[in-house]
Amino acid sequence: MSDAVVRLSGLTRSFEQGGERIDVLRGIDLEIAPGEIVALLGPSGSGKSTMLQAVGLLEGGFGGSIAIAGTEASALPSDGRTRVRREHLGFVYQFHHLLPDFNAEENVILPQLVAGRGREEAAERARELLSALGLAQRLEHRPSQLSGGEQQRVAVARALANRPTLVLADEPTGNLDEHTADRVLEQFLALVRGEGSAALVATHNERLAAKMDRVLRLHEGLLE
Numbered sequence: 001m002s003d004a005v006v007r008l009s010g011l012t013r014s015f016e017q018g019g020e021r022i023d024v025l026r027g028i029d030l031e032i033a034p035g036e037i038v039a040l041l042g043p044s045g046s047g048k049s050t051m052l053q054a055v056g057l058l059e060g061g062f063g064g065s066i067a068i069a070g071t072e073a074s075a076l077p078s079d080g081r082t083r084v085r086r087e088h089l090g091f092v093y094q095f096h097h098l099l100p101d102f103n104a105e106e107n108v109i110l111p112q113l114v115a116g117r118g119r120e121e122a123a124e125r126a127r128e129l130l131s132a133l134g135l136a137q138r139l140e141h142r143p144s145q146l147s148g149g150e151q152q153r154v155a156v157a158r159a160l161a162n163r164p165t166l167v168l169a170d171e172p173t174g175n176l177d178e179h180t181a182d183r184v185l186e187q188f189l190a191l192v193r194g195e196g197s198a199a200l201v202a203t204h205n206e207r208l209a210a211k212m213d214r215v216l217r218l219h220e221g222l223l224e
């Protein structure tokens with residue numbers, strides 16, 4: 001697959017802990033196609049976050065190769081990794097990490113301004129995404145004035161604002177009750193599909209994973 005949005009070959013990561021070496025990732029091979037939505041399942045401690053950090057080019061220390069949208073990124077210097085991240089990746093975490101002093105619309109506008117988009121266009125895009133997520137009446141609310149599910153939906157809009165090739169989501173609904181988690185995940189999947197982005201979504205929830213296009217299982221440092 002030459003147009004893969006992610007290609008991992010022999011990805012490894014080990015940590016030293018108390019003088020002992022733990023091999024968390026032991027040679028992961030993976031390709032994700034454009035627009036494909038992939039669940040990454042595994043129990044706590046199996047290495048899901050570590051793998052997302054590798055694909056997100058957020059940390060060094062990995063062995064093997066990480067290519068994002070055809071660019072071999074693992075060997076790039078930090079500014080090159082930042083550029084690939086800005087051009088191609090969007091992130092959603094378990095906790096929203098929204099800026100507390102800015103309202104919902106501004107939180108979705110800001111990453112677009114950083115990417116060089118004009119304010120008017122950025123505001124229009126923010127309203128489009130937030131409306132698609134049912135938040136048209138919440139544009140001027142600050143994060144503390146939103147429910148947990150609403151906060152996560154703003155975080156989803158922010159992640160998609162710059163039309164990423166790939167969205168990386170680490171337990172995006174892990175902080176929500178089951179009913180809210182289901183609704184937010186449905187909206188997340190529908191929006192990502194509509195936008196044509198690919199996604200890699202870490203979860204330990206089999207039921208939520210089953211709603212995605214493909215399910216990967218991380219076990220003892222390898223994908224099953």
Ligand SMILES: Nc1ncnc2c1ncn2[C@@H]1O[C@H](COP(=O)(O)OP(=O)(O)OP(=O)(O)O)[C@@H](O)[C@H]1O
Pocket residue numbers: 015016017022024042043044045046047048049050051204
């Ligand atoms: N910086 C670090 N230093 C030492 N060990 C680490 C570090 N980061 C992760 N680990 C270890 O790597 C293993 C995998 O952690 P990781 O957070 O990737 O798992 P996870 O599958 O995302 O778990 P969870 O579902 O609980 O978030 C764990 O044993 C963890 O203790």
